[in-house]
Amino acid sequence: MSVRRLLPWLVLGWLLGCSAGDGADDRTRLVLWHSYRGAELAALEAALGRYEAAHPEVKVVPSGIPYDAFPNKVSVATPRGNGPDLFIFAHDRVGDWAAAGVIEPIGFWATEPLLDRFFRSTLSPLVYRGELYGLPLAFKTLALYRDTALAPDAPADTAALIAQAKALRAEDPSVWGLGYELDSLYFHAPWLHGFGGAVYADEQDTLALDSPAAIRSVEFVRGLVAVERIVPEELTSALVTTLFKQRKLAYVVSGPWFRAELAEHGGWAVSPLPTVSESGLKAKPFLGVEGILLSAHSKQKRAAFDLMVFLSQDDEALSRLLQGGQLVANKAAYQDPAVAGDAFVEAFRDQVEDTVSLSNRPHMRGVWTPMKSALSRGIVHGESPADALRDAAAVIRRAAE
Amino acid sequence: MARATRAGYVAPLLACLFAALLGDMAWQQYAQHNADRAGAWSAQRLASALAVSPQPAAMTTTGGALLRVVVDDPAPRPYAFLPRLSYVAHPMAAGQALDPGSDGDKAAADAWSKGRDGAFVARAGGQWRAAAPAGARQVAVADVPAPDWARVAATGRWRLLGALALGLTAWLLLLWRGPLRPWRAAAGAGVAVLLAEAALALSMYDLTDHQAHQVRWVLGLVSGHGPAPEPLLPELGVLVLAAPLLPLVLAGAVGWFTCSARSPHRAAYAYVAPAMAGMAVLILAPFAFGLLLAFTRHDHGTFTFVGLRNFVQILRSEGVGFWEPLSFYFTLAVTVAWTALNVILHAAIGLALALVLKEPTLRLKGVYRVLLIVPWAVPNYITALIWKGMFNKQYGLINHLLGGLGVEPVGWFSGFWTAFAANVTTNTWLGFPFMMVVALGALQSIPKDLYEAADVDGASTWDKFREITLPLLKPAMVPALILGSIWTFNMFNIIYLVSGGQPNNSTDILITEAYRWAFEQDRYGYAAAYSVLIFLILLGYSALTNKLSKGAEATYG
Numbered sequence: 001m002s003v004r005r006l007l008p009w010l011v012l013g014w015l016l017g018c019s020a021g022d023g024a025d026d027r028t029r030l031v032l033w034h035s036y037r038g039a040e041l042a043a044l045e046a047a048l049g050r051y052e053a054a055h056p057e058v059k060v061v062p063s064g065i066p067y068d069a070f071p072n073k074v075s076v077a078t079p080r081g082n083g084p085d086l087f088i089f090a091h092d093r094v095g096d097w098a099a100a101g102v103i104e105p106i107g108f109w110a111t112e113p114l115l116d117r118f119f120r121s122t123l124s125p126l127v128y129r130g131e132l133y134g135l136p137l138a139f140k141t142l143a144l145y146r147d148t149a150l151a152p153d154a155p156a157d158t159a160a161l162i163a164q165a166k167a168l169r170a171e172d173p174s175v176w177g178l179g180y181e182l183d184s185l186y187f188h189a190p191w192l193h194g195f196g197g198a199v200y201a202d203e204q205d206t207l208a209l210d211s212p213a214a215i216r217s218v219e220f221v222r223g224l225v226a227v228e229r230i231v232p233e234e235l236t237s238a239l240v241t242t243l244f245k246q247r248k249l250a251y252v253v254s255g256p257w258f259r260a261e262l263a264e265h266g267g268w269a270v271s272p273l274p275t276v277s278e279s280g281l282k283a284k285p286f287l288g289v290e291g292i293l294l295s296a297h298s299k300q301k302r303a304a305f306d307l308m309v310f311l312s313q314d315d316e317a318l319s320r321l322l323q324g325g326q327l328v329a330n331k332a333a334y335q336d337p338a339v340a341g342d343a344f345v346e347a348f349r350d351q352v353e354d355t356v357s358l359s360n361r362p363h364m365r366g367v368w369t370p371m372k373s374a375l376s377r378g379i380v381h382g383e384s385p386a387d388a389l390r391d392a393a394a395v396i397r398r399a400a401e
Numbered sequence: 402m403a404r405a406t407r408a409g410y411v412a413p414l415l416a417c418l419f420a421a422l423l424g425d426m427a428w429q430q431y432a433q434h435n436a437d438r439a440g441a442w443s444a445q446r447l448a449s450a451l452a453v454s455p456q457p458a459a460m461t462t463t464g465g466a467l468l469r470v471v472v473d474d475p476a477p478r479p480y481a482f483l484p485r486l487s488y489v490a491h492p493m494a495a496g497q498a499l500d501p502g503s504d505g506d507k508a509a510a511d512a513w514s515k516g517r518d519g520a521f522v523a524r525a526g527g528q529w530r531a532a533a534p535a536g537a538r539q540v541a542v543a544d545v546p547a548p549d550w551a552r553v554a555a556t557g558r559w560r561l562l563g564a565l566a567l568g569l570t571a572w573l574l575l576l577w578r579g580p581l582r583p584w585r586a587a588a589g590a591g592v593a594v595l596l597a598e599a600a601l602a603l604s605m606y607d608l609t610d611h612q613a614h615q616v617r618w619v620l621g622l623v624s625g626h627g628p629a630p631e632p633l634l635p636e637l638g639v640l641v642l643a644a645p646l647l648p649l650v651l652a653g654a655v656g657w658f659t660c661s662a663r664s665p666h667r668a669a670y671a672y673v674a675p676a677m678a679g680m681a682v683l684i685l686a687p688f689a690f691g692l693l694l695a696f697t698r699h700d701h702g703t704f705t706f707v708g709l710r711n712f713v714q715i716l717r718s719e720g721v722g723f724w725e726p727l728s729f730y731f732t733l734a735v736t737v738a739w740t741a742l743n744v745i746l747h748a749a750i751g752l753a754l755a756l757v758l759k760e761p762t763l764r765l766k767g768v769y770r771v772l773l774i775v776p777w778a779v780p781n782y783i784t785a786l787i788w789k790g791m792f793n794k795q796y797g798l799i800n801h802l803l804g805g806l807g808v809e810p811v812g813w814f815s816g817f818w819t820a821f822a823a824n825v826t827t828n829t830w831l832g833f834p835f836m837m838v839v840a841l842g843a844l845q846s847i848p849k850d851l852y853e854a855a856d857v858d859g860a861s862t863w864d865k866f867r868e869i870t871l872p873l874l875k876p877a878m879v880p881a882l883i884l885g886s887i888w889t890f891n892m893f894n895i896i897y898l899v900s901g902g903q904p905n906n907s908t909d910i911l912i913t914e915a916y917r918w919a920f921e922q923d924r925y926g927y928a929a930a931y932s933v934l935i936f937l938i939l940l941g942y943s944a945l946t947n948k949l950s951k952g953a954e955a956t957y958g
Contacts, residue, residue, distance in 0.1 A: 234812075365921070373902070381904055398720040398721075
């Protein structure tokens, strides 16, 4: 086809393109990416509707992105100017995004009264190298589920838990005391922190996973498996659910998501994790936060920050808690009469004060796999915990170079 | 073919000039790039000196500026991460007040990238003024001289030209030795470009300590325990890689155009073109991308060209013992053992079952055949998860059955050999139906009269199997075995889902290892280098088997 024959079509296309552009409204357009579905999505959309009603000059364009593809899409699209103004995601990528200049520090605008709304612990996951990068919307952490028929009362410390579990085992050997995924650092973290250990010793990425405290924590769990014999060795999350539902498991360490698995199942309760008797410290699980983050490439940061503040308001948090079923980061939301008295929500609210922020450093992602191997060696296969942890730490240090 | 031959000589020459042009552009860009970041780069080196420097309120700098403002703030603060520094300076009129809440001043603050401890580093040279906020205890601005990048760029050009002259001389010397065929001339030009690049790399040694370190690091001469140098431009890396190939590609293109203009097969090319385009987009492009990735290092979403570094690291098994899990050689040995054992078991079981199913006296043959194909028909990750459950120490079926025999529960994934056996068992279950189907098909195509003739000659069953069945199965079974071994070599699902590499990553094979480096450790470049090595191993393997099976075809074909 010659150029001359194509020309009228090109002109027509150009004209159409222009007229489509003229039709757009002049409201400030804020693009918000999220990965919510179901009730959480409905709660978010309702909140955005309220914001637009109160701010007729702003149009919010929410866009759902699948969770797995989310971080890469943000990392790739944002620097090229195709990304959102705001996005809601788990905090563990904050370090990468901050280092790559994808997200904007908001300390410049944030004030103390604004931050006082949140549980103090839910802010630190969003801080990277001394800068605040977002506002927390919801949190996830672990707590202790128990079968109220087997274990009527929440144990105050690990000695009580072990005694209770051993008594149950003596009565019926097919019943186990405690169950969780032994080789996962996420589930081991309460014991690690309960013995005074940590993943990193300081701000400079100094790894502390082969410290004496970490070794003691692995020895402790090995004791539960091999000496006290109250924990089954090779547990998967599916097996935990099955055993708990069959009332063959007295205690389970799990997060808020475990409730969905127990939909039709009664006779259970949740409480904060116990104190570690040996050290007298609380068993502190990792805290994960879902935050709303501001793109460093946004053209209207001030307007986007206003929307962040709106979404993190106490009344908006309450509606996300009631409508979306999220464990929100606002303190005031839990004082509402509609929430007070919900033992499940209160257990996690109590637990959130005793947590350790899951590190948002880029190197943290390289920690999981070597630690999985070390925990399975030290706890399940009965090798020396010191050796297993030392090897894992060596692998992690090497990969971080 | 005189035109084509001439093209073969001219094209590499053009390619060399083109590469020189591109190389010069890249060099200029590199120098410019370094000039841009020079302020920040050298300012960082001054950061420690600054803590004790005097405090002028404003000054003019050439390369960049470093500003430090510390505010007296004795009250304990609940949120330590809220900025202690009120604001920082930007080119602004003297006496102008800053408005901390406005977008404009946020942008002004952003013009400085924040260092640690409240030090602000300017990104470029120019006039910088520092305005201290109320209550400021210390304000410091340091001048950072910029390296003379223009001079570096100029000497770089001379170095580049010198190196290219060397390369061209080498190529001309090659021609001097007598007429070459176009492709060999092009290949010679490729070598010449490589030579030029090496010369350039060597000549860069004296530029600065920093660059010399960079060059050595890229060549894999410095072991990877020190701090990584500043990234080289990725474009430069791609160019360095692509330049030696350029003469070949160009000679090929020119030759193709001059030949195909008179070719009687032009229509055929047109018919194949859509499929070729599809292949290029779906196979060649990702392959080329993966290949490029193998020469890079990934850091927070940016890729840095690191030359052969990844390969050197893998092949020297840096950081782990030569014969430990996670070492390339250990994993390779596990992979080879895994492949060999699986293929032998698949073929033996498959062939045995095919022989049984072929038996004319067998009843319900159709039912058996369907049942035996079921393991193949079920998606393999489902099978893998079922088997993993069956190998569970406390609740698995296998330990349950062994318990019936009085055996203590076995921790299948606690030891290397038991975990390896669990993987092999699962994959054998998955793999034998394919071999069975292939063998069954081949068996049915063996003419019956061969067996009848053998019966007449008084051959035993074993003789018939050895002398008739096996040789006639070979043409069908050998490709199936090659295919099967390549599949098994890269059988990601089973390893990842059944043993998951337990214990201590020892049962990982190369492909799961590569996956872990890429998606669990974020070392994409390293993982890509792993994949390239896997590709090379399989390429060598299939070339070898191809040669061997061609020999077989000559005998029995």
